[in-house]
Amino acid sequence: MSTVANLSTPPIWQQSLAKAFRNVADLLAYLDINIDDLSEYQQAHGLFPLLVTQHYADLIRKGDLNDPLLRQVLPSPDELNVVNGYLSDPVGDMKASVSPGLLHKYHGRALMITTGACAIHCRYCFRREFPYSNNSTQRSFIQSTIDYLESNDEVNEVILSGGDPLTLSDQRLRELIENIANIKHIQRLRIHSRLPIVLPKRITDELLDLLANNRLQVIMVVHANHPNEISGDVKKAFHKMQTSGIRLLNQTVLLKGINDDSNTLADLSNVLFDHHVLPYYLHTLDKVNGAAHFDIPLEQALALHKTLQQSLSGYLVPKLVREIEGEKSKTLLITK
Numbered sequence: 001m002s003t004v005a006n007l008s009t010p011p012i013w014q015q016s017l018a019k020a021f022r023n024v025a026d027l028l029a030y031l032d033i034n035i036d037d038l039s040e041y042q043q044a045h046g047l048f049p050l051l052v053t054q055h056y057a058d059l060i061r062k063g064d065l066n067d068p069l070l071r072q073v074l075p076s077p078d079e080l081n082v083v084n085g086y087l088s089d090p091v092g093d094m095k096a097s098v099s100p101g102l103l104h105k106y107h108g109r110a111l112m113i114t115t116g117a118c119a120i121h122c123r124y125c126f127r128r129e130f131p132y133s134n135n136s137t138q139r140s141f142i143q144s145t146i147d148y149l150e151s152n153d154e155v156n157e158v159i160l161s162g163g164d165p166l167t168l169s170d171q172r173l174r175e176l177i178e179n180i181a182n183i184k185h186i187q188r189l190r191i192h193s194r195l196p197i198v199l200p201k202r203i204t205d206e207l208l209d210l211l212a213n214n215r216l217q218v219i220m221v222v223h224a225n226h227p228n229e230i231s232g233d234v235k236k237a238f239h240k241m242q243t244s245g246i247r248l249l250n251q252t253v254l255l256k257g258i259n260d261d262s263n264t265l266a267d268l269s270n271v272l273f274d275h276h277v278l279p280y281y282l283h284t285l286d287k288v289n290g291a292a293h294f295d296i297p298l299e300q301a302l303a304l305h306k307t308l309q310q311s312l313s314g315y316l317v318p319k320l321v322r323e324i325e326g327e328k329s330k331t332l333l334i335t336k
Contacts, residue, residue, distance in 0.1 A: 013201040017119055017167070021052040024075060031070065032062045044075035047290060048128045051121040056198045059231055068226050068258040072122055078293035079123065088129040090286045092325030099144040101137035106329055109157040109190075110149060112137045114176065117167040120198045124253060124294045126286035132163065142179065149183050157188040166195040166202050174210050181214045189216040192251075194223045196237045197230075203237035208244040219247045222277065225259050227267040235275045242276035249280035252318060254301055255294045262307040269308070269316040279318040284333070286323060298333070306335040 010018075021027040024041050027050065028034070035041065052073045061067045096105040103111040116132030137145050149155055158180050165173070180186055191211075195202040211218050220241055224230060241248055250272050252259065259265055269279040282305065285295045305320040321330040 011204065011206075013199060013204065014169075016054060016199060016201055019054055020119065021054070021057060022050060024050055027052055027057065027074070030057060031060055031064075033065055035065075040077035040080060041075050044077060044079040044290070047079060048075070048121060048123070048125075050075055051118065053119050053199050055200065055231070055233065056120055056229075059228055066257070068264075069228055071258055072124070072225065072255070073120060074123070076123065076293065079290035081292065082289075083292040086287045086289050086292050088289055090126055090288045090325075091323045093127070093130065094135075095325070097135060099148050100141040101135055102145045102148060104148075104152070104155070108154060109159055110152070110155050111159040111161050112145065112165075112176070113162060114160050114165040115163040115168055118162065118164045119167060119195050119202075122194070124255060124285060124288070124291040126288045127163075128288055128290065136163070137176070142176075146179050146183070149180070149186065153185040156185055157190060158186055159190045159192060161192045164193050164195055165191055166193040166207075170204075170206050170210055173207075177210065177214055177216070181216050187217060188219060189214075190219045190221060192221045192223070196220070196222045196241070197224050197234055200231070200233040200237040203240055205240075208240060208246075211246060212244045217247075218245070219249060221249045221251055221280065223252070224250055224268065224272065225252050225255060226264060227271050230268075230271045230275070238275045238277055248277040250277050250318070251281040251283060252279070253283045253285060253294075254296060254304070255285065256296045258294070260296050260300065260304065262304050262311065265304065265308055266312055266316075269312060269318065273316055279316055281330070282318040282320045284320070284322045302333060302335050305333070309335060 024038060024045050050073065056069065060070045093103055096103040098104045101113045103113065113132065113136045115136055149158065160176070177189065180189060238248060252268065254260060272279055284298070284301055285291060301320060308317050320333040322333055324331050
């Protein structure tokens with residue numbers, strides 16, 4: 001008598017991720033946008049491949065090449081320009097590497113590069129050229145990471161980053177978290193993820209259960225740049241995380257032509273706070289190769305932040321910061 005293998009069905013979020021857009025022409029056709037010559041767009045795609053979830057694509061205005069969400073994800077001919085001062089590793093990640101997949105820049109916390117995978121490829125990503133193959137916390141490297149953390153008792157917080165840590169399976173996340181929780185001096189687990197914004201189906205009951213049922217204090221830092229990203233499903237994901245005891249923060253990157261006006265930033269802060277997320281950081285652009293067209297002058301960034309301070313309650317104003325290689329913390333940019 002033969003036995004048929006029982007192949008388990010992947011979770012819905014993994015099925016959705018498998019159907020993400022990976023082709024420039026397919027995405028533009030879906031959005032009813034016609035560009036006669038795609039050759040330079042395809043060249044930019046060759047440098048850093050397009051990846052966009054169906055959820056995110058559905059939030060983009062059809063027929064609008066300048067939609068602020070589309071501009072974040074569509075490969076652009078501007079990425080082909082070589083601009084002085086823009087680098088492959090603009091924040092000095094490689095110099096801060098203390099073991100494969102573990103960065104230790106700042107006192108009290110260490111950052112694990114858990115994976116190179118994401119659910120969406122943001123064109124301004126400061127790790128778009130990061131060498132993930134030998135610099136992520138794969139199973140073969142995990143013991144060296146744990147050994148380092150155990151031997152450095154000044155580290156009380158571990159940050160899961162990537163790529164995007166929430167692209168890992170629940171089983172893989174559970175293994176990582178259990179290893180971290182077994183280190184007595186680690187008190188907090190911080191997860192940096194874009195998935196609650198671009199693939200909110202990832203926030204499952206099973207994920208929340210494994211995050212809630214460990215001794216660590218869990219902080220989720222989501223990444224939203226524009227109020228149009230905060231859909232009804234995203235709001236539901238925020239609510240589920242908040243009711244599970246997860247503290248929610250947001251970080252935003254200041255991007256030319258996307259959110260470089262005070263009304264957009266104020267609207268973003270308000271909608272985030274209304275749904276349990278505290279505006280945390282407003283980053284100036286990390287100067288990575290291919291992203292110069294997103295940058296704005298520092299004077300403009302300071303002026304925007306000053307306007308936010310004048311129009312919003314203090315708790316709604318994110319800190320304006322820049323990451324500078326070699327510094328012991330984010331550099332706070334103060335409006336005078």
